[in-house]
Amino acid sequence: xxxxxxxxxxxxxxxxxxxxxxxxxxxxxxxxxxxxxxxxxxxxxxxxxxxxxxxxxxxxxxxxxxxxxxxxxxxxxxxxxxxxxxxxxxxxxxxxxxxxxxxxxxxxxxxxxxxxxxxxxxxxxxxxxxxxxxxxxxxxxxxxxxxxxxxxxxxxxxxxxxxxxxxxxxxxxxxxxxxxxxxxxxxxxxxxxxxxxxxxxxxxxxxxxxxxxxxxxxxxxxxxxxxxxxxxxxxxxxxxxxxxxxxxxxxxxxxxxxxxxxxxxxxxxxxxxxxxxxxxxxxxxxxxxxxxxxxxxxxxxxxxxxxxxxxxxxxxxxxxxxxxxxxxxxx
Amino acid sequence: xxxxxxxxxxxxxxxxxxxxxxxxxxxxxxxxxxxxxxxxxxxxxxxxxxxxxxxxxxxxxxxxxxxxxxxxxxxxxxxxxxxxxxxxxxxxxxxxxxxxxxxxxxxxxxxxxxxxxxxxxxxxxxxxxxxxxxxxxxxxxxxxxxxxxxxxxxxxxxxxxxxxxxxxxxxxxxxxxxxxxxxxxxxxxxxxxxxxxxxxxxxxxxxxxxxxxxxxxxxxxxxxxxxxxxxxxxxxxxxxxxxxxxxxxxxxxxxxxxxxxxxxxxxxxxxxxxxxxxxxxxxxxxxxxxxxxxxxxxxxxxxxxxxxxxxxxxxxxxxxxxxxxxxxxxx
Numbered sequence: 001x002x003x004x005x006x007x008x009x010x011x012x013x014x015x016x017x018x019x020x021x022x023x024x025x026x027x028x029x030x031x032x033x034x035x036x037x038x039x040x041x042x043x044x045x046x047x048x049x050x051x052x053x054x055x056x057x058x059x060x061x062x063x064x065x066x067x068x069x070x071x072x073x074x075x076x077x078x079x080x081x082x083x084x085x086x087x088x089x090x091x092x093x094x095x096x097x098x099x100x101x102x103x104x105x106x107x108x109x110x111x112x113x114x115x116x117x118x119x120x121x122x123x124x125x126x127x128x129x130x131x132x133x134x135x136x137x138x139x140x141x142x143x144x145x146x147x148x149x150x151x152x153x154x155x156x157x158x159x160x161x162x163x164x165x166x167x168x169x170x171x172x173x174x175x176x177x178x179x180x181x182x183x184x185x186x187x188x189x190x191x192x193x194x195x196x197x198x199x200x201x202x203x204x205x206x207x208x209x210x211x212x213x214x215x216x217x218x219x220x221x222x223x224x225x226x227x228x229x230x231x232x233x234x235x236x237x238x239x240x241x242x243x244x245x246x247x248x249x250x251x252x253x254x255x256x257x258x259x260x261x262x263x264x265x266x267x268x269x270x271x272x273x274x275x276x277x278x279x280x281x282x283x284x285x286x287x288x289x290x291x292x293x294x295x296x297x298x299x300x301x302x303x304x305x306x307x308x309x310x311x312x313x314x315x316x317x318x319x320x321x322x323x324x325x326x327x328x329x330x331x
Numbered sequence: 332x333x334x335x336x337x338x339x340x341x342x343x344x345x346x347x348x349x350x351x352x353x354x355x356x357x358x359x360x361x362x363x364x365x366x367x368x369x370x371x372x373x374x375x376x377x378x379x380x381x382x383x384x385x386x387x388x389x390x391x392x393x394x395x396x397x398x399x400x401x402x403x404x405x406x407x408x409x410x411x412x413x414x415x416x417x418x419x420x421x422x423x424x425x426x427x428x429x430x431x432x433x434x435x436x437x438x439x440x441x442x443x444x445x446x447x448x449x450x451x452x453x454x455x456x457x458x459x460x461x462x463x464x465x466x467x468x469x470x471x472x473x474x475x476x477x478x479x480x481x482x483x484x485x486x487x488x489x490x491x492x493x494x495x496x497x498x499x500x501x502x503x504x505x506x507x508x509x510x511x512x513x514x515x516x517x518x519x520x521x522x523x524x525x526x527x528x529x530x531x532x533x534x535x536x537x538x539x540x541x542x543x544x545x546x547x548x549x550x551x552x553x554x555x556x557x558x559x560x561x562x563x564x565x566x567x568x569x570x571x572x573x574x575x576x577x578x579x580x581x582x583x584x585x586x587x588x589x590x591x592x593x594x595x596x597x598x599x600x601x602x603x604x605x606x607x608x609x610x611x612x613x614x615x616x617x618x619x620x621x622x623x624x625x626x627x628x629x630x631x632x633x634x635x636x637x638x639x640x641x642x643x644x645x646x647x648x649x650x651x652x653x654x655x656x657x658x659x660x661x662x
Contacts, residue, residue, distance in 0.1 A: 002523040002524060002540065002543070002560060002634060003523070003563075003600060004521075004523070004563040004566065004596060004600040004601075004603060004604055004635075004636060005562070005563050005600060005603055006562040006563050006564050006603070007562070011599065011600075011603065012599075014563075014602075014603045014606055015599040015600070015602040015603050015606075016602075017602075017606050018601075018602030018603055018604075018605040018606035018609075018624070019602045021605065021606065021609060021622070022602065022605060022622045022623075022624050055599065056597075056599070058597060058598045058599045058602075059598055063598075190335075192333040192334070192335070193333060209333065212333070229333060231336070231337040231338070232334075232335040232336050232337050232345075233337050235335065263597045263598075264595040264596075264597070264632060264634070265335060265595075265632065266387075266389060266594045266595070266629060266631050266632050267389045267390055267394075267594075267626070267629070268342065268343075268346040268386065268387070268389045268631075269334060269335035269336060269342075269346070270335070270349075271345075271346040271347075271348075271349030271350045271353070271389075272335055272336055272337070272342065272345045272346050272349055273335055273349075274349040274352065274353060275345055275346075275348050275349035275352065278349075278352060291352070291353045292353075293349070293353050295598070295626075298597060298598070300597050300599075301595060301596065301597050301634065303333060303595070303632060304335075305335060330661055330662065331661065
C-alpha cells in the first residue's frame with residue numbers, strides 16, 4: 001500500500017485538519033463529535049442542508065459545504081457511515097428555525113444512522129426531512145445496499161437543493177426539488193484498478209491487468225460485468241447507454257452531463273470520456289446544456305470514472321447555475 | 332497500461348476536444364496548428380500571456396486560459412514540447428498591440444521552441460518577452476534540462492502575471508512581476524508510483540513497492556534520492572525543508588503554500604501533506620497567508636505530490652487574490 005498518509009487510523013482526522021486550515025474562510029471543523037459546518041451560520045429562516053457518509057470520496061461531502069450548497073458535512077471513517085451521535089449535532093447546529101434536509105446516499109448503514117440521528121434531532125426540536133440518493137443504475141441490490149446505490153448524482157442533488165435553500169424555499173419545497181433531482185439523475189461507473197482502504201492495507205478486489213469492471217460501486221462493490229480492456233469510446237458506451245436508457249431520454253430533452261473521476265484518473269482521460277458521452281447523447285437527440293468534468297465523488301486512489309446524466313428543466317437549470325462558493329465547486 | 336483512452340496517438344486531440352466542449356464559454360480550440368485561446372480576444376492594449384509545453388500535465392496549461400490568467404496555451408504531444416510553428420500563431424493571435432509574454436518551463440526543448448517561435452512572431456510584428464520558470468530545487472541539471480526544471484510554481488507565475496496583464500500593466504511590468512515570482516518560488520516533489528506515457532505503453536521508470544522517489548520531475552525524471560516508504564509527515568519534511576532552505580525564508584515572512592497532486596493521488600492525501608508542510612513552516616516562524624491544494628500540474632496518473640512555497644509581498648498577494656475565471660482556477 002503506497003499512500004501519502006501517516007497512521008491509517010489518523011488519516012481522516014489529519015486530512016480534515018488540513019482541509020479546515022486551507023478553507024478557513026469557508027468552513028469550521030468541529031470535533032468531538034467530528035463534522036464540518038460553514039464558517040458562519042446557521043442562517044435564520046434558511047433550511048439547513050446536511051450530508052455525510054464514509055470518508056474516502058473527497059471532495060464529497062466536506063468540499064461541498066458553503067454558500068449555495070451544504071450547511072454541514074459529517075464524515076465517517078473511510079468507507080464507514082458516520083454515527084447517529086455524530087450526525088445529530090450537525091443537524092441541530094445548522095437549524096436556522098426552518099428545519100433541516102439530510103441528503104443521504106443509499107447505503108444501509110448511512111440510511112439507518114441518518115434516520116436515528118433525525119429522531120435524536122427531532123427530540124431536540126429540529127424538524128428533519130430526508131432524501132435518499134440512489135442514482136447508480138448498475139445493480140439493484142449490492143454489498144452494502146438494498147436498492148440502488150447513491151453515487152456521483154449526489155453532487156447534483158446537493159447543488160440544486162442547496163440553491164433552493166439559499167433562495168429561501170421552505171423545507172417542503174427544498175425536499176421536493178431534491179426528490180425531483182433524484183428522480184431524474186442516473187449514473188454508472190467503471191473501475192480500471194481497485195482501491196485500498198488504509199486500515200485494511202490491501203486492494204478491495206482483484207482486477208486482472210486486461211479487464212475493467214463495468215458498474216463498479218464507489219467502495220469497490222461489484223458491478224455488472226467485466227470486459228476486456230477496450231478503448232475509452234467503447235467503455236463510455238457501456239456506461240452511457242444504461243444511464244440514458246434508464247432515464248428514458250426523449251429527443252429534444254436537455255441534460256447535465258457529469259463525468260466524474262474516481263480519484264486516480266487524470267483529468268485528460270475524463271475529457272476523452274466526456275467527448276464520447278456527449279456524442280452518444282447527441283446521437284439520441286439529447287442536448288447537453290450543462291457540463292461538469294472532474295474528480296468529485298471518488299474512491300480513494302481508484303482509477304476509473306463514472307458518467308452521470310441529469311434530466312434538466314428550467315427550474316433545476318437555474319438552480320444549478322445559481323452561485324456556489326465551496327472548496328470544490330465555485331461559480 | 333490501463334487508461335481511459337482510445338488510440339494513444341489521438342489522446343491529446345480527443346482530450347482537447349472534450350475540454351473545449353465543456354468550457355466553450357471560456358475557450359476556443361484552434362486546430363492546424365493546435366492551440367487554445369480565450370473565447371474572445373485579443374483585448375486591445377492588454378499584454379497577451381501565452382504558455383504551453385508537453386501534454387500530460389493537465390489542467391496545466393489549457394485549464395489556466397481565461398480572465399486573469401493566460402490568453403493562450405499551446406499543448407504538445409504527451410511530455411513533448413509544442414513546435415515553433417504551433418507556438419508562433421498562438422502568440423500573434425493574442426497580441427492586442429501591447430506585446431506578448433511567454434511563460435516557459437525550463438526544459439531544453441520548450442526553451443528552444445518558444446525562442447524560435449518568438450523570432451517568428453517578432454517577424455510578424457509582435458513584441459515578445461519570455462520568462463523561464465525553474466522552481467524545482469531537486470536537481471541542477473536533469474534529463475531534459477540545463478539548470479533547474481520548471482514545475483508547479485508555473486501556476487503561480489501564470490496567475491500573478493495574468494492578473495498584472497489584466498489590470499493593464501505594460502509588457503515590461505508584466506515581465507518584471509513574473510520574474511519576481513520566479514525568483515521567489517520553489518518546489519520539490521515526490522513520486523510513489525511511475526506514470527506511463529500512452530504511446531510508450533510501459534512505466535517511465537521502476538520504483539519498488541517499498542520506496543518513493545524524492546525530487547521527482549514531472550516527466551518522471553530522476554530526483555535526488557529514494558527513501559523507504561515513510562509516513563506522509565516524514566516525506567513532507569523531505570520536500571519542505573529544501574524548498575524553505577533554498578528560499579532562505581526568514582521569520583515573519585509570508586508565503587503561499589501550494590500542495591499539488593501528481594494526477595493519481597487522492598485529494599484527502601494532499602490535505603495530510605498540507606497540514607504537515609504548514610506546521611513545518613510555522614516552526615520556522617513563516618506565516619502561510621495563501622493556500623492552494625489540488626492536482627494542477629500533473630504527470631498523467633503518477634501517484635505523488637509536490638510542495639511549492641512562494642514568498643509573497645503586498646503586490647503579489649493582491650495579484651494572487653485578483654479575480655480569475657478559468658477551467659481549473661476560479662475566484
